[in-house]
Structure formats: C-alpha cells, structure tokens
Amino acid sequence: MIRCIDVRKVYRQGKNEITALDGVSLDIARGEFAVIMGPSGSGKSTLLHLIGGLDRPTSGELLVDQRLVGQMADDQITLFRRTRIGFVFQFFNLLPTLTALENVILPFVLDGRSKQEAEQRATTLLDKVGLENRKDHLPEEMSGGEIQRIAVARALAFDPPILLADEPTGNLDSKTGESILSLLREINRGSGCTIVMVTHSQEAAGYGDRTIFFRDGKVEKENT
Amino acid sequence: MLRLLRTLSWRHVQRHRLRTLLTFLGITLGVGVIVAIAVVNRSLTGSFQSTIEQIAGKAVLQVSNGESGIIESAFPVIRDTAGVQDAAAAVEGFLPVRGAEKERLYVYGVDLLTDSAIRDHQFVGAKSDLDQALDFISMPDSIALTESFSRRLNLPLGTKITLTTSRGKQDYTVRALLREDGMAKVFGGNLALMDLPVAQQALGKEGKLDIVDLTVEEGEKIEAVRERLVQRLQGAAEAERPRKRGEQIELLLTSFRVGLFFVSLIALFVGFFLIYNTVSVSVVQRKREIGTLRCLGMKRGELLRLIVVEALILALIGSLAGSVFGWLLAQLALVAVGETVGNLFSLVDLGPGIFTLRELGLSLASGLAVAVLAALHPALEAIRVSPLENARQTAWSPSFRGKKSWATRLGLFCLVASPLIIFLPPPLPGPVQQFSVGVIGMLVFLLGLAFLCPLIINYGVRWFWHWALRLPGSSWVEARVASDSLRRNPVRSGITVATLVISLAAIFTIAAFVNSVRGSLLAWVDQMVTADLIVSSGARTAGPRNVPLKEDPLSGLKAVPGVKIVDLYRLIRSSYQGQPIVIESFSARESATVRTLPMASGDGARALGEMGEGKGVIISESFQSRFGKGANDTIELTTPSGRIAFRILAVYVDYSSDVGSVLIDRALYKQYWRDELVDAFDLWLDAGADQQAVIADIKEQYGEPYQLFISTHGELRKAVVHIMEQSFVVNYAVEIVAVVVAIFSVINTLLASILDRTREIGVLRAIGATQAQVRRIVVLEAGWMGVLGGVLGLFAGTVMSYHHVVYNTKVLTGWTFQFYYPYDVALLSVVASVILCVIAGYGPSKQAAATPIVAAIGYE
Ligand SMILES: Nc1ncnc2c1ncn2[C@@H]1O[C@H](COP(=O)(O)OP(=O)(O)O)[C@@H](O)[C@H]1O
Numbered sequence A: 001m002i003r004c005i006d007v008r009k010v011y012r013q014g015k016n017e018i019t020a021l022d023g024v025s026l027d028i029a030r031g032e033f034a035v036i037m038g039p040s041g042s043g044k045s046t047l048l049h050l051i052g053g054l055d056r057p058t059s060g061e062l063l064v065d066q067r068l069v070g071q072m073a074d075d076q077i078t079l080f081r082r083t084r085i086g087f088v089f090q091f092f093n094l095l096p097t098l099t100a101l102e103n104v105i106l107p108f109v110l111d112g113r114s115k116q117e118a119e120q121r122a123t124t125l126l127d128k129v130g131l132e133n134r135k136d137h138l139p140e141e142m143s144g145g146e147i148q149r150i151a152v153a154r155a156l157a158f159d160p161p162i163l164l165a166d167e168p169t170g171n172l173d174s175k176t177g178e179s180i181l182s183l184l185r186e187i188n189r190g191s192g193c194t195i196v197m198v199t200h201s202q203e204a205a206g207y208g209d210r211t212i213f214f215r216d217g218k219v220e221k222e223n224t
Numbered sequence B: 001m002l003r004l005l006r007t008l009s010w011r012h013v014q015r016h017r018l019r020t021l022l023t024f025l026g027i028t029l030g031v032g033v034i035v036a037i038a039v040v041n042r043s044l045t046g047s048f049q050s051t052i053e054q055i056a057g058k059a060v061l062q063v064s065n066g067e068s069g070i071i072e073s074a075f076p077v078i079r080d081t082a083g084v085q086d087a088a089a090a091v092e093g094f095l096p097v098r099g100a101e102k103e104r105l106y107v108y109g110v111d112l113l114t115d116s117a118i119r120d121h122q123f124v125g126a127k128s129d130l131d132q133a134l135d136f137i138s139m140p141d142s143i144a145l146t147e148s149f150s151r152r153l154n155l156p157l158g159t160k161i162t163l164t165t166s167r168g169k170q171d172y173t174v175r176a177l178l179r180e181d182g183m184a185k186v187f188g189g190n191l192a193l194m195d196l197p198v199a200q201q202a203l204g205k206e207g208k209l210d211i212v213d214l215t216v217e218e219g220e221k222i223e224a225v226r227e228r229l230v231q232r233l234q235g236a237a238e239a240e241r242p243r244k245r246g247e248q249i250e251l252l253l254t255s256f257r258v259g260l261f262f263v264s265l266i267a268l269f270v271g272f273f274l275i276y277n278t279v280s281v282s283v284v285q286r287k288r289e290i291g292t293l294r295c296l297g298m299k300r301g302e303l304l305r306l307i308v309v310e311a312l313i314l315a316l317i318g319s320l321a322g323s324v325f326g327w328l329l330a331q332l333a334l335v336a337v338g339e340t341v342g343n344l345f346s347l348v349d350l351g352p353g354i355f356t357l358r359e360l361g362l363s364l365a366s367g368l369a370v371a372v373l374a375a376l377h378p379a380l381e382a383i384r385v386s387p388l389e390n391a392r393q394t395a396w397s398p399s400f401r402g403k404k405s406w407a408t409r410l411g412l413f414c415l416v417a418s419p420l421i422i423f424l425p426p427p428l429p430g431p432v433q434q435f436s437v438g439v440i441g442m443l444v445f446l447l448g449l450a451f452l453c454p455l456i457i458n459y460g461v462r463w464f465w466h467w468a469l470r471l472p473g474s475s476w477v478e479a480r481v482a483s484d485s486l487r488r489n490p491v492r493s494g495i496t497v498a499t500l501v502i503s504l505a506a507i508f509t510i511a512a513f514v515n516s517v518r519g520s521l522l523a524w525v526d527q528m529v530t531a532d533l534i535v536s537s538g539a540r541t542a543g544p545r546n547v548p549l550k551e552d553p554l555s556g557l558k559a560v561p562g563v564k565i566v567d568l569y570r571l572i573r574s575s576y577q578g579q580p581i582v583i584e585s586f587s588a589r590e591s592a593t594v595r596t597l598p599m600a601s602g603d604g605a606r607a608l609g610e611m612g613e614g615k616g617v618i619i620s621e622s623f624q625s626r627f628g629k630g631a632n633d634t635i636e637l638t639t640p641s642g643r644i645a646f647r648i649l650a651v652y653v654d655y656s657s658d659v660g661s662v663l664i665d666r667a668l669y670k671q672y673w674r675d676e677l678v679d680a681f682d683l684w685l686d687a688g689a690d691q692q693a694v695i696a697d698i699k700e701q702y703g704e705p706y707q708l709f710i711s712t713h714g715e716l717r718k719a720v721v722h723i724m725e726q727s728f729v730v731n732y733a734v735e736i737v738a739v740v741v742a743i744f745s746v747i748n749t750l751l752a753s754i755l756d757r758t759r760e761i762g763v764l765r766a767i768g769a770t771q772a773q774v775r776r777i778v779v780l781e782a783g784w785m786g787v788l789g790g791v792l793g794l795f796a797g798t799v800m801s802y803h804h805v806v807y808n809t810k811v812l813t814g815w816t817f818q819f820y821y822p823y824d825v826a827l828l829s830v831v832a833s834v835i836l837c838v839i840a841g842y843g844p845s846k847q848a849a850a851t852p853i854v855a856a857i858g859y860e
C-alpha cells in the first residue's frame, strides 16, 4: 500500500539545511496498522506529511496507493488527499467556526456533493464515532477527545484506504486516548483501512500491528 | 528597550517586509492627503490679498468701488482731502494677447509721473526713471512689459504687441521693460503698464477710474483720513486699507473655500481611517507572536511599550515620507485649484510657498497620534490574551460583544446625535457657521454608521451568506468559511467596511451634488437665457469672462437680416454692506416679449415689466438669504453717482453667482453707473430665420476686430455645464484618493485575515481543498466586504447627498437646488465597489492558495 524507497527530505532555512528524512525505505501493507515512534525531531511527522502528499520528498520514490505522490500536480494530489487519505492531527483539526456536523461534511462539499447527501453520510459517520448527539456543537464546546473523534469521522468521509494520524492522543488524558485508539483499531479491523500512526506512548503503540522506530531521520529498528 | 526593538521588532520587519511596507504606505498616503490639504488651504489664504498688497505699493489707503469704478471727476475730491499726501489714479483689467492663445495681460493704467510716489517702477536700462516716463507718455501706443513676459513671448523693446480691447484689436509698441520687482511680480509677470488714458481706452473705461492709491501725510492717522474720505465721497466709492480690500475680494472665494474645506474634511477622515486601519491591522496580526513573548515571560507593560514604540517609529518614518508625498500632491492640487479659481473669479497667484514648520508639525502629529491610537486598542487586547491560548485548539470566542460593544454604543449615539445637530442647530451668526454645523451633522452620521459596521457585519453576513451558494462554481464551504472569517474579527473587517462606506459615501455625495447642480443649472439656463444667439467678445479674460465691448460699434447688429431683437447684457462685481455682490443689467423693455425670468417668488412677467419701467430692481435668492431683504424692501447701492436707493420688486433664481445679485434695467444702470460696456448681446431671431446664415453674417461684418464669439442656446448650455464641472476637479481628485484608500484597506485586511487563519487554510488544504477553492474563499470574503460597503455606502451617500444638496447648499449659497438622484452612479458605485474589492482580493487570494500546508499546520 505504501512503499518508500530511499526517501530524503531536506528543509532549507536560509543557509542552513535540515535533513528531516535521511534515506528512509519501508513498506506498509494493505490493511496494516503501523505505528511510528521516535524522539522529537526524528522525522516522523515529515514522513506522514510526505505520504499524505502535503509536501514533496527531496529525493527518493514514494508510492502510495500505487501512485507516485511526489510527482503529482497540485490539483491532482489535492483530489487524491480528499478521497484516498484521511488525516488526524494532534491539534487544531477542526475549523473553529463550524459545528461538528459541518466539519465532517467538509470533504464532501469540497468534492461538490450536495449538502443533503453530505449530511446524511456525515450523520452515519458521527454515529460511528458515537457523537451524533453533539453534531450541532462548536469545537469550543467539546472536549479534546470529542474533537479527535470528530476529526476521525471527517477523515473517514470517503472511506479512504489510508488513514494517517500524527500523535492523535498526544493532547489527551490516557483514558480518553485509549478510546480514540480503540476507535482507530476498530476502523482498521472493520474496513481494512491502512493506518499509519505517530505516537510517543508505549501503550498506544500496543494497538498497532507493527512499530517502526525513527532516529535522526532514519529507520532505527522495527518490532512486529 | 533598544535591544528588544533591535532583536524582536527589526526581525519582524525583515520577516514581514510586505506587511511593513503596507503599513508604511498606509501612513504615508494618509499623512500625504492631510498635508496636501493643509498646503492648499494655506496657499489659498491670502492669495488675493498678497497680490493686492504687492500692487498697492506704498499706498496705505485705496479708494475703489469694485467694477463699478469711480468717475474721474471725483479724483480731485479725493486728492484734496485733508491729510492725503499723494494720490495716484489707476484703471485695471485683463486683456488677451493676439496670436498667443491663453496669454492674458493684467493691464494697469497709471499716470507715470504721479505714480512714482506710490510705486517704484524700475525700468531696465533707463538713465533715469523720469526720462523714461516722459518718452513713454509722449507716444499714445506705449506699453511696458515685464522682462520675463517680454522674454517668454519674444517681444523686445520696439516690437509691436496686439491686444484685443473693448474697441477691437489694437496695436501697441513695447517702449519699456520692467524689472521684476514689487508690482511686476504679480500674475507670474503677465503685467503690462500703460499710460492712464491709453489704458482707459483699451479697457473701455473712458472718464472712469478703478482705484485711487493714497499715502497719508506724516502725523495723520490713517483711520481719520479714511473717515474723511468716506464723508466726502458720499457713497460714490469706498476707502479701505489695501489689506482690507484684499480680504473683501477674498470673500468672493468663501463658498469655494468652504466647499474645498468640506471635501478636505472627507479626505482627512479617509486619511485618518487609513492610518488607523493599517496600524491596527498590523498589530492584530501579531497576536500570536505577542502570545509567545508573553510565554517567554515578558511583562504586559513592557510589551505594550514595545508595540507602541514600534508604531511610533514606523509612523515617524511614514509621516516624513507622507510630508514629501503631500507636498508633491499639493503642487498638483494647486494647479487644479488655481485653474478653478481662475475660471470662476479671477487670475490668482497660487504657489505652495515653502513648507512650513506648522505643516511638518501637523503631519507628524496626525501620523503619530493616529498610529498610537490605532496600535493601542488591538495591543491592549492582544496582551490580555493568556499566553497559552494560541498553542491549543483555539477556542473561537468572537472579540466582538455585539450590541454591547463600545463601537455599537458609540455608533448608535452618533446616529441619534446627527439629526439633532442638523435639525436643532444652535443659533449661529453666519452662513459659513451654519454650513459647518450641517457638515458636522453629516459627518457624525457617517461616523455613526462606521461604528456600527462591526455589528452590521456580525448580523448581516449571517443573514445573507446563503446567497453566495447561488453563485456559479462556489459551494457551501467557500461561502461559509468566507463569511465566518469576516464575522470572526468584526472589528477588523468592520474598519475596512467602514473605510469602504466612507469612501463610497463621499464619492456618491459629490456625484449626487454635481448631478443636482447640473440638473438645476440646465433647467435654470433654459428659463434665464431664452435668446437664440449670444454674441460676446471671444477674448477671454478669466475663465468664461471676456473683454466687455463698447455699445455703439455693434448697434448695427439689429440690422442684420433675420435678427428680431437685440438686448444688451452687462455683469459687474460690486459690493453691498462691505460684502461682494454682482450687478446684472439688461433692457427689460427691449426683450419683454421674449424673455422669461426664473422666479423664486412673485410673477416674473410683471416684475420684468416694472423693472423695464425703472420702478426698481430684482434681487437673487442668494442676495435675499444673505442680506435678509425681500420684495418691497429698499436697498442702497454704491454707484459711481453716489449712494442710490432702489426698491426690490421680486426675487429671482440666479445660479451664476452665489454672492447675491441685483438685476437692474440697463437704462437705469447706464444712468447711475455711467457705463456703456456690454458683456453679451442677446439676439432673438425672426421665426424661420436661418441661424447659421445669421451667424455667418455677423462674423463677416464684425467678427475679426472683436474676435466675436457667437454661441447658440445649445452651445451655451454645454458651456455652462462644462464650467460647472471644471469647478469640481478637486472633488474628483479626492474621489480618486478615496478609491485608492478603500482598495488599499481591503487588501490590507485580507492579508491580515489570511495570516490569522493560516492553520485553517492548512487544514482545509490537507483535507482536500484545491488551491482554486482557497482562492475563492478569499475572493468571496473580499466580495462580501464590497457588497456590504457598497450597499451601506450607497445608503449613507443617499442620505448625505440629499442633506448636502437641499440643506447645506441652501445655507451656504442661498441657492435652492432640485435634488436629482444619480441612478446611474448609484448602480455603478455598488457594482464598482464589489468588482474593485474582488480585484483587490485577487492578490491576497493567491497568497492564501500558495500557503505551504506543512508549515501552516505545524504547531509552533
Ligand atoms: N517546515 C519545516 N521547515 C524546516 N524544518 C522543518 C520543517 N518541518 C520540520 N522541520 C525539521 O525537520 C526535522 C524533523 O521534524 P519532524 O518530522 O516534525 O519531527 P518529529 O515529528 O519526529 O518530531 C526537525 O529537525 C524539524 O525541525
């Protein structure tokens, strides 16, 4: 499903060059729940961003869902993100002025679907994450865990084959975190969605099938 | 502090060059407008006065009577008044130069022998001034030009110069050149000196004088001599100090200057808004950085000081640049103003002079004060933010407290106060004061609306964002995110919409005013001028005015085949109770059957009949409101024959002058004013006469020597509108400034709003919004502001223009104008507002679309 071959990512900041990824090669199979761990600054988020097409690798090959995401045009990759990738970030996932339901229907409406159709689908999704009773609430009226669930619901809008989560529980207490992790595993098991999750916590890593350790932009080791 | 500035602020400036540049430009533009207005106003103040003082030389008193003149036989009376030391008589007037279009000479006719006691004429290369003078006088075609004029038109000593005089074209020989000093400096050197009788002939003022300049014997009090003169003249002329006379002539400009002041108030308003807008937006935009600094342990006070000092430094540089810019702007404006004043009144020497300390002070004060004020409010808000707030999922709490906010309260207060100011004004002495109160009432209304903009955005956008769904190619997301973004910071978007409203209201008010004036003027011209042809000298002296012609050589006009009636029209400037007025005359009896008069009250035909019988005069509406006189009252006018009382028969409408006019029959006029000059011959043709043939006939018989200018009724209408529109050039300039300012603040707000929402844009892009979709959000946001600003601005402009046309103008000028609503401008201004905003939004929208996603969603 995801194949990285010697992927490098170098950031330029003025005269400095920061090597965020220093030749990463790895394969993640369809339906796998992969967990990425590593110290801060080791390039975990960068890898996730590259996989999700938010940025382009400096060199190397990156095949996602059988496509070379590093070489697609901006509009193409946007469409790809919209329908084939789900994102859950640590902070600031939702638009603060929109209600839960409105946040979830965003990808549909961006895709030009009618609002009615989108709302139907979104209600199902909210049901799935157990929050249909909160659909008319604004993000500021919800707890951190609820916000992350809404983010998950939105990520699932198009039933994407790949879900990318960057420290989705980093900002939550452990109990709430566990419920999010269970939700992710459920999704992984239920619909065969490939999940790549970055985390700092050992417990969180326990929900995955496989853990990949990063250090200084390189894969250090793997546990299966 | 210095270190902080160097590290934090300087780095910020370097990182956000565009933003800093925008803020800087905002201040520069705002201060520039303010400075330009100050310079123009200063140049205008005393412009006539200084010209008059320069011409007056050593004279401490001047006897004159406007364009009515003084009878020459009164000269000995003046000269022999006790206490008068020297007296010098003069006639003056503008005459065009043949073969040099646009050149007009200010001809001053004096008795060179007596004049040296008053003025020091320095002739170039003369052995002695007296020798030169005797030579000069001995020949009747002598003219003296200034060195610069002679050089410019290549007219050295001994060459001939042809002028278009009241008696047709006339040749003169350049017999002396004046060194450019004292009097010879006025009107940029376009001055010619002639011997008194020669000038009297050229100007058609035989037997009359315009000015007698006086010096007073040592030990005599000037005021005492003045009183003695007034006593002896018995109303045949007035005696004033030159400065006072200058002030009186300057009164002619009152309405024009008040109008300019009104326009400049609007420009000032817009300028202040621009500075406020740019500075406050630049502070608002740094909220996050401020949060970080607070995290790092910076104290609130320190931060506040940092922000204010930063704003001050930027404002200082901006104000200095603004001073330079304003100075340049003033040069341009002065050209336009000089042209307008020249067209409406008389040539005027307008120069910006030197940049005064006062203007520098004004520029710095306005720039710095507004910048600090603008920075303080958002800075106070920003430092109140808890340090952590920005790091977490930001809670959306609108910074605007709806109906309870101070802006809303102030806005409502203004809206209530404005009609009170307008309809219950305090008792005021003069029209200028009343007008000012009317304008203040209007501006308070505008300010009230501006303060309500945040509230209107908060509710307005919520109501009608649905409309955007109907726009082709845009979806719910774009419309919703755009409108949310406006509502999210209603104060910021409110300031921009308010700027739009103010600009648009200003533009619309001016447009509606011009439209109403045009409409009323045309309707008036049709009633006032029924003649088929108007014949006058084509030799222009100032704007539409031309050299008056002598009556007799043209009396043959009556004999031209096809001409039925000829009436003679004359207009002069005079004064009444020390205020300028206009005296108009024609033969009501000649034209009784074909003439109509637009009346303010009373029966026009009867009034014209009585006027023709010499029973009295008809006064204009402006005269009525200015001096509080009406039908059946009696007025005493200062004529060359002394003070004469006239009965007022009726009140008519006269848009040609706002100082107040008195209409008198030509026979009476000639009797008392001893003036046979004619400004225009009004011709009515026989039914079925060929207009073109008549014109050709007249041109052939009289055209060449008099440079006759013959206009048909239709051409006159066009000319009237043209002159009126010319007098609005400065207003149009302000309109352009207003538009630039509005566009500028839209761009500014959008850029800030995009920066504020970088993360949201990142999230939207991450979940699949294309660049085009992000662009549309920003453009829609701009469009919203355009719609809101357009609709509100039109509303404000409609209310304001009605008030301005119907109330303010009446108060200031005494004119009653019909209000003609400019529907085309109304439609156009709303459409233009939206289109311009959308265009303004294009740049920022591209910037938003290009937001790098990873950096945007990165959590600093
Ligand atoms: N937009 C960027 N510009 C410059 N450097 C970046 C950028 N994003 C990440 N980096 C750098 O790349 C390295 C890896 O970052 P990241 O992938 O976020 O690490 P992790 O998620 O493992 O903490 C870090 O040194 C970080 O400073």
Ligand SMILES: [Mg+2]
Pocket (backbone or CB within 6 Å): A044, A045, A046, A166
């Ligand atoms: Mg990370």
